[in-house]
Amino acid sequence: MNFDAKGTLPAAEFPFHPDNSPSHTPRGEFSVEEAIGKANTLIEAMGWIRRFRGKTTVIKLGGSLLDDENALMHILLDVIFMESVGMKPVIVHGGGKAINRALAESGIEPNFVRGRRVTDAPTLKVVEKVLAGELNVFITDEIERLGGRAMNLSFTTTNVLFGEKLPTEEDEDLGFVGHVTRVDRSVIEGLSYTDQVPVIPSMCEGEDGQRYNVNADTAAMAVAQALGAEKLVFLSDVNGVRRDKDDPKTIIDSLSAEEARSLIKEGVINGGMIPKVEACLETLDRGVRKVHIVDGAVRHSLLLEIFTTSGVGTEIHA
Numbered sequence: 001m002n003f004d005a006k007g008t009l010p011a012a013e014f015p016f017h018p019d020n021s022p023s024h025t026p027r028g029e030f031s032v033e034e035a036i037g038k039a040n041t042l043i044e045a046m047g048w049i050r051r052f053r054g055k056t057t058v059i060k061l062g063g064s065l066l067d068d069e070n071a072l073m074h075i076l077l078d079v080i081f082m083e084s085v086g087m088k089p090v091i092v093h094g095g096g097k098a099i100n101r102a103l104a105e106s107g108i109e110p111n112f113v114r115g116r117r118v119t120d121a122p123t124l125k126v127v128e129k130v131l132a133g134e135l136n137v138f139i140t141d142e143i144e145r146l147g148g149r150a151m152n153l154s155f156t157t158t159n160v161l162f163g164e165k166l167p168t169e170e171d172e173d174l175g176f177v178g179h180v181t182r183v184d185r186s187v188i189e190g191l192s193y194t195d196q197v198p199v200i201p202s203m204c205e206g207e208d209g210q211r212y213n214v215n216a217d218t219a220a221m222a223v224a225q226a227l228g229a230e231k232l233v234f235l236s237d238v239n240g241v242r243r244d245k246d247d248p249k250t251i252i253d254s255l256s257a258e259e260a261r262s263l264i265k266e267g268v269i270n271g272g273m274i275p276k277v278e279a280c281l282e283t284l285d286r287g288v289r290k291v292h293i294v295d296g297a298v299r300h301s302l303l304l305e306i307f308t309t310s311g312v313g314t315e316i317h318a
């Protein structure tokens, strides 16, 4: 693969054909040491691959990341790699920033309460167009363009998330904001027989057909719980939970559930980080083994998360 200085992969290049691999160079034109180094890396990865082969990892793609084409491409290459070696990646995505832009075009002011968007009927229309329509198809097409296989699971194809209006305090009405109460496991799991990565937008449908806007972190949590996932990884635009949200150096590597709760109370964790951390806490309560918040803009952060002992970003534990 020929990445340029910015790490961009030319679109015309099909990455997984062996002819495009540097190791395909005729004998005498490549360094044997370099090739041995690469073979060693593959052998090192074998233990990790065996450990996670056949196991599900739910990957939540945040809207900030979806805005960064280059970072997204590298993440999707990692996802394709995972699927190729027998792991079962499942993508759940948000798209908060794209929704904000689309709302601005329609002259609608975004309004959030503790990290969740207040969603009236016109807002819901825009949310559905952006999440279940444009972004869901875009991510699926990108995976296919990069040589992988994927299936978009939304209202226009097969919806797999069912739910109801999110219960809130009496004085607080978020409108058409929902939470997931049932996940159609069989459709998601069935895709692994055709080597397709499921791509799921953060919306759900009620029993009466009403559609709801679901915070993507909580949607990913519901999917991870329903599938009994080994791992849930939140890919965001920050390197993890920070003591000072504007200073990357203050990242907290490991956070207990109790500490996380008090950081929310103190206001150290705020905005979009609240639903993320709340989703982590609830996920741990329901038996998913590991939850990580990771910077999706760091090249291969997803693979680093899986193939290193300490992982990257912030790990939240019980």
Ligand SMILES: Nc1ncnc2c1ncn2[C@@H]1O[C@H](COP(=O)(O)OP(=O)(O)O)[C@@H](O)[C@H]1O
Pocket: 061, 062, 063, 064, 065, 094, 096, 235, 236, 237, 238, 240, 241, 242, 243, 244, 245, 268, 269, 270, 271, 272, 273, 274, 276
């Ligand atoms: N303590 C904190 N550490 C890191 N980020 C924080 C913290 N508190 C609030 N944030 C904010 O949370 C944001 C991530 O949430 P969000 O914007 O919803 O991301 P995504 O679109 O990936 O879900 C960060 O960009 C940051 O501004």
Ligand SMILES: CC(=O)N[C@@H](CCC(=O)OP(=O)(O)O)C(=O)O
Pocket: 061, 062, 063, 064, 093, 094, 095, 096, 097, 099, 115, 116, 117, 127, 177, 178, 202, 213, 214, 215, 216, 217, 272
């Ligand atoms: C209810 C609610 O807040 N829904 C979110 C859904 C998208 C999302 O969560 O996107 P990110 O992952 O980019 O934050 C919203 O409307 O923005």
